[in-house]
Amino acid sequence: SQLHAVSNMPVLSSTILENGLKSIQFSESPPMPTYLMAWFVSDETFDALYSNTTSGITYSVHGRVDLREQGQYAFDVTPSVIAGLESFTGVTYASSGMSLVGQAAIPDFSAGAMENWGLVTYRESYLMYHPAVSSVLDKQHTLLVIAHELAHQWFGDAVTLDWWSYTWLNEGFARYLQYVIPNKLEPSWMIENQFLTDVFQLSMTADLDSHPLTNPNVTTMDESEDMFDVVTYGKGASILRMFSSILGEDSFKGWLNAYLTRVIEKGRVATPDDLFDALPNASLAEKFRPWTELAGHPVINVSRINGTSLSLSQVKEDLTGSRLPSGLQVPIRVFTWNTSSYQSMDFGSQVDLWLGQETLNVPLNTTSSGWYLINVNSTGYYRVLYDEMNWQSLRYAITRGELPPLVRAQLVSDALNLLKTGYLRPQVALDFAGFLTLEKDLHVWKSALMAFKDIRNHLLEWTDARDALDMFVRDAMDTALTIDFTVIETRHYERVLQMYVAKQVCVYQSKHCTA
Numbered sequence: 447s448q449l450h451a452v453s454n455m456p457v458l459s460s461t462i463l464e465n466g467l468k469s470i471q472f473s474e475s476p477p478m479p480t481y482l483m484a485w486f487v488s489d490e491t492f493d494a495l496y497s498n499t500t501s502g503i504t505y506s507v508h509g510r511v512d513l514r515e516q517g518q519y520a521f522d523v524t525p526s527v528i529a530g531l532e533s534f535t536g537v538t539y540a541s542s543g544m545s546l547v548g549q550a551a552i553p554d555f556s557a558g559a560m561e562n563w564g565l566v567t568y569r570e571s572y573l574m575y576h577p578a579v580s581s582v583l584d585k586q587h588t589l590l591v592i593a594h595e596l597a598h599q600w601f602g603d604a605v606t607l608d609w610w611s612y613t614w615l616n617e618g619f620a621r622y623l624q625y626v627i628p629n630k631l632e633p634s635w636m637i638e639n640q641f642l643t644d645v646f647q648l649s650m651t652a653d654l655d656s657h658p659l660t661n662p663n664v665t666t667m668d669e670s671e672d673m674f675d676v677v678t679y680g681k682g683a684s685i686l687r688m689f690s691s692i693l694g695e696d697s698f699k700g701w702l703n704a705y706l707t708r709v710i711e712k713g714r715v716a717t718p719d720d721l722f723d724a725l726p727n728a729s730l731a732e733k734f735r736p737w738t739e740l741a742g743h744p745v746i747n748v749s750r751i752n753g754t755s756l757s758l759s760q761v762k763e764d765l766t767g768s769r770l771p772s773g774l775q776v777p778i779r780v781f782t783w784n785t786s787s788y789q790s791m792d793f794g795s796q797v798d799l800w801l802g803q804e805t806l807n808v809p810l811n812t813t814s815s816g817w818y819l820i821n822v823n824s825t826g827y828y829r830v831l832y833d834e835m836n837w838q839s840l841r842y843a844i845t846r847g848e849l850p851p852l853v854r855a856q857l858v859s860d861a862l863n864l865l866k867t868g869y870l871r872p873q874v875a876l877d878f879a880g881f882l883t884l885e886k887d888l889h890v891w892k893s894a895l896m897a898f899k900d901i902r903n904h905l906l907e908w909t910d911a912r913d914a915l916d917m918f919v920r921d922a923m924d925t926a927l928t929i930d931f932t933v934i935e936t937r938h939y940e941r942v943l944q945m946y947v948a949k950q951v952c953v954y955q956s957k958h959c960t961a
Contacts, residue, residue, distance in 0.1 A: 450493070452508060453485035454478075454564035456546060475563075476543035477714065479606050484562035486550065496521040502540050503528070509551035509574065516574035519585065520549060520592060523631070527589075527596050530627040535600050536703035542604040542710065549573060549592070559591055561598030561620075568595070582941045586628075586635060594624035605709045608717045610670035614659040614738065615716055617674065618682020621645065625683070636939040639852060641687070642824050643892050647859050649680025650743060650829065651900055654765055654867065659685070659738040660718050684827045685737050691825035692777055693730075701725060733775040733800065737827070744772040745869055746820055749833040751807065756780065756818065759805040763829060765867055776801040777826055781819040782811050783848065817843045824856045831869050837861065837878045844881045855893035858882070862897035866904055882922040888943035891927070895919075895950045916954050923956040931960050 447468045451457075455473040463469055475483075486508075495517040497506040505524055507517040528547060532538050539547070548565040551573040559568040568591065574580075575588045601619035625645065629637040656677045657663075664670050690698040705724040709716045718738055722731040744760040751757050762772040778801050799806065810818065817839035820830045832840070840857060843849050849857070858879055865875035882894055898919050905912040931948045935941040952959035 449487050449489055451485060451487045452494075452548060452550070452565065454483060454544075454546065454548075454562060456504070478563050478603065482561070482563045482603055482606075484560075484565045484567060486552075486567075500525060502545060504546050504548075506546070506548045507551070507573070508548065509570065510553060513551070513570075513574055516576040516579070517551065519575040520573050520588060523589060524549065524592060524596070526631055527593050527627055530630055531593075531597060531600060531623065534623065534627065534699055534702070535706055536699065537600060537604070537706050537710075539599065544599070544604075547596070547599075549595075559595050561595045561602055563599060563603035566595045581945070582938050583945055586637075586938070586942060589628050589632070590624045590637075593627045594620045597623035597627070600706060605706055605714055605716050608715050609664070610673055611661050611664040612716070612718055613670075613673040614678050614682035615718065615721065617679045618659065618686055621679045621683035622686040632938075634938060635942075639889055639939070640942070641683075642852065642855060643889070643896060645680045646684045646687075646824055646827075647893065647896060649676055649684055650827070651863065652676040653681050653741075653743055654763060656741060658741045681743075681827070688737075688777070688825055688827050689734060697726070736774050740773050742772065744774055744776055744828040745864070746776065746778070746801065746828055746830045748818075748820055748830060748836070750810065750835065753810070755810050756808045757805060758801055758808060758820075760801055760803070760828075763864075763867055763869070767868055771803050773803070776828055778820060779822065779826075780808055781822055783816045783818070783843065817848075819849075819853065821856070823852050829860045829864060829869075831860075831864055834871075834874050837874055841878050841881050845884060851887040851889050854881075854885070854887070854890045858890065858894045859897050862894065862901060866897075866901050876918065879918075880922075883925040885922075885926050886928070888929075888940065888947050891923075892943055892946050895947065899950075899953075920954040920956050923951055923954060923958060927951070927956075927958055929958070931958055 447462050447466050449468065451470045453472045455475045458471045458473045460471075461469045472485075491511055493508065493511055495507050495509050495511065495514045497504065499505075505521065507521045507524075509517050524547060528539055544564050546564040550565065550567050551570040552567050553570050555567060555569045557569065559566065559572055571584075572591045573588060575585050577585075597620040598616065601623075602616035607613065607615045625637050625641045628635070652675070656675070657673075659678065659682055661673060664673060693701065701724055705716075705721050708724060709720050718735070722735050725731045725734065742762045742764065745763045747759045747761070749757050758778065760772055760774070760776055761769040764770070778799050799808065817836055819840075820832075821828065840849070844854055861870060861875045861878045864870035865872050879894065882891070885891060885894075898915065902912055902915060905915065927947075929944070931944065931951070935944045948960070
């Protein structure tokens with residue numbers, strides 16, 4: 447009778463029985479998958495640390511009572527995350543019949559977190575935060591994990607997948623929204639920028655030899671577990687980000703609202719057909735759907751023709767050199783440079799088009815020595831292989847301060863990864879990466895160091911080549927970086943980047959290593 451219990455639903459009654467035991471009855475829940483049902487029983491050492499009811503929703507954080515202060519941040523931020531998700535989807539939390547948003551920090555929880563509908567469970571270190579014992583990276587991680595699990599209350603719980611072949615309908619949306627919502631809540635953290643390195647670039651590396659997002663070959667438990675990987679989460683999120691860029695955020699939100707509303711009305715179980723049928727027109731569905739049904743991603747080959755036009759074609763990126771067609775319709779935006787208009791964030795002329803399997807020629811509105819760009823800000827899920835003259839022009843543009851950090855970060859990622867996969871000659875890639883000797887921005891350095899790490903791992907059996915690469919990176923670091931890593935950066939975004947780069951300078955035995 448001294449124990450208490452918590453579940454997905456509110457307590458309906460609690461009765462002490464004649465034998466001294468306690469009987470607790472909970473309210474009936476909406477229909478839900480069995481894997482989302484949750485409850486726990488605990489004694490006085492594990493209880494509700496905070497609880498409050500607002501607008502018909504009861505928010506609570508449960509954990510060890512001696513860690514009460516560490517649950518404050520999660521309790522404070524959760525209503526804002528829920529409100530952000532309601533605004534983004536146009537579907538209120540309570541409309542699905544749920545009134546609890548419970549979150550529990552479990553001391554011995556083996557998984558990172560689990561999105562049980564109305565009672566999310568977390569590894570203790572994922573939910574608890576206190577500035578006296580936690581880093582800024584811990585705080586950011588807590589917010590992102592909370593946003594991920596609460597996004598599942600819509601994508602996975604209120605609407606769940608028909609089968610594990612479609613795991614990306616749960617995890618792709620949750621990964622995408624775990625960056626979108628916190629980016630709106632904490633704009634100074636620059637979480638959208640971090641998406642490019644931590645999600646977009648990581649997923650492209652993993653996507654060279656993997657499964658499609660919609661995988662019809664999932665039939666066993668082991669195969670379903672294999673779907674919970676970097677591609678399902680990261681590529682799923684990156685594809686959704688690309689779709690949002692094509693549609694515009696308002697139209698994208700309208701699409702999600704139509705999808706969720708229709709599936710909830712018809713029984714809450716979804717397939718990709720439900721998502722694509724909710725698009726405003728069938729032609730978009732024809733372009734979007736193959737991105738989820740085909741494995742891999744494209745490399746866009748771009749070259750100048752007589753200085754007056756660009757020739758664009760595409761192949762699938764892989765490690766075999768097969769250069770097979772990707773089978774995708776690729777959204778292309780071409781930016782060219784003629785003036786100093788960058789200061790107004792105007793990248794000069796731009797062209798919007800869809801690139802299929804045929805080669806396209808596009809008029810080039812720049813001088814023969816001017817640079818051009820494809821996929822600014824990495825909104826498209828593909829890499830770009832420029833002609834060698836343009837790689838040189840882009841490097842000169844960087845030294846003149848014409849390209850912002852996000853563009854520089856993606857360019858160096860593309861160049862180094864295309865070197866690794868054999869699409870770009872090593873001399874061209876490393877000559878371009880030579881701009882790093884002048885690079886001060888740590889976001890650009892993080893992008894470069896992630897790519898160098900992949901190349902380094904690729905060279906494990908070629909020690910001479912790896913040593914030469916290490917020397918190249920170390921010399922660039924020692925020349926460019928002037929930051930004192932012993933001085934803790936006070937701004938959140940800069941501190942997160944500083945923590946990453948500080949670890950990497952020691953890998954390359956840079957003079958900046960303080961370990």
